[in-house]
Amino acid sequence: MSQLTPQATLDPEMPGLLDFICFAVYSANHAFGRVYKPLLERLGLTYPQYLVLVTLWEEDGQTVGAIGQRLFLESNTLTPLLKRLEALGHVTRTRAAHDERQVVIRLTEQGRALRQLATEVPPCIVDAMGLDLGTVERLKDDLVDLRERLLKAVAET
Amino acid sequence: MSQLTPQATLDPEMPGLLDFICFAVYSANHAFGRVYKPLLERLGLTYPQYLVLVTLWEEDGQTVGAIGQRLFLESNTLTPLLKRLEALGHVTRTRAAHDERQVVIRLTEQGRALRQLATEVPPCIVDAMGLDLGTVERLKDDLVDLRERLLKAVAET
DNA sequence: GTCAAAACCATCGCGAACGATAAAATCGTG
DNA sequence: CACGATTTTATCGTTCGCGATGGTTTTGAC
Numbered sequence: 001m002s003q004l005t006p007q008a009t010l011d012p013e014m015p016g017l018l019d020f021i022c023f024a025v026y027s028a029n030h031a032f033g034r035v036y037k038p039l040l041e042r043l044g045l046t047y048p049q050y051l052v053l054v055t056l057w058e059e060d061g062q063t064v065g066a067i068g069q070r071l072f073l074e075s076n077t078l079t080p081l082l083k084r085l086e087a088l089g090h091v092t093r094t095r096a097a098h099d100e101r102q103v104v105i106r107l108t109e110q111g112r113a114l115r116q117l118a119t120e121v122p123p124c125i126v127d128a129m130g131l132d133l134g135t136v137e138r139l140k141d142d143l144v145d146l147r148e149r150l151l152k153a154v155a156e157t
Numbered sequence: 158m159s160q161l162t163p164q165a166t167l168d169p170e171m172p173g174l175l176d177f178i179c180f181a182v183y184s185a186n187h188a189f190g191r192v193y194k195p196l197l198e199r200l201g202l203t204y205p206q207y208l209v210l211v212t213l214w215e216e217d218g219q220t221v222g223a224i225g226q227r228l229f230l231e232s233n234t235l236t237p238l239l240k241r242l243e244a245l246g247h248v249t250r251t252r253a254a255h256d257e258r259q260v261v262i263r264l265t266e267q268g269r270a271l272r273q274l275a276t277e278v279p280p281c282i283v284d285a286m287g288l289d290l291g292t293v294e295r296l297k298d299d300l301v302d303l304r305e306r307l308l309k310a311v312a313e314t
Numbered sequence: 315g316t317c318a319a320a321a322c323c324a325t326c327g328c329g330a331a332c333g334a335t336a337a338a339a340t341c342g343t344g
Numbered sequence: 345c346a347c348g349a350t351t352t353t354a355t356c357g358t359t360c361g362c363g364a365t366g367g368t369t370t371t372g373a374c
Binding site: 046047048049073074076077080081084099100101102 | 329330331332333334338339340
């Protein structure tokens, strides 16, 4: 282990990795993934699949586009994911009668039932964070604010 | 609107997507990706490749394992990524003489030169966030704290 | 010195994310 | 009504991320 890395004063140009807030977000996201993985494995779900189901538990019968708008994803990501959820028996995919372009995603009975099992998940996450809900809420709001600022900046490009 | 549903006894209700701090992190991470993409495209880099180079600009000649420890990635992710950086001419990959198991990653002259071009990137990100540096710093610290708590919880499992 | 255990990296397969592109349905304008 | 433009979803190729596994080198116990 080469212990001495005196972080030379040589670089006012490029900040270190630990100065990047994007890396803090990136690595926190990664850490959430590691916490969620064992919990979701028991449900046979991946993390993005879980997020899709959360939106459907909130509001069933959404189109692919509507789900994508909520999750900031597009059809090239969602279509294969939704096909897997269909293969697992959690949802159905049917063309909308009034507009054949749209595909409506509906929970099956099994998909609805999964919601009960999934109620154990959020408390486990809160427990793993070990923070009071006020702190979490504030952090969440700050992140949403940051996200909106970033997306606004991208849109203006 | 988003009254946090208490995970009370037998409450079958699942919090909405917008109540999940993990989703705030997930979507903020994606938003960063969208901001970085056009900036890094000019350098011919992806976002993870850029993160690897940032660590190497900080300290050249790290092993694959050392880079992984910093970025929370493992060889199965890093090896192909580093091979691409090698193919691009930014780094070299050589077995360590004193321990043939380790692979040392060193910047090429071209890889070092890229650092100058990349100095334009961080100011663009700060600009896109539109937040004062104190707010950013505090948010970053909170995220690092959250990350450490989550990883600690995983390790205790 | 020997040999099993550990460390380190590479490989494989799968799911996720996205740019580019295509195909089909619908809409809007003339 | 006709027809080009738009909307919506799907497909393809590339990169990332990770679990599982394998191969080589080093370490450690005896």
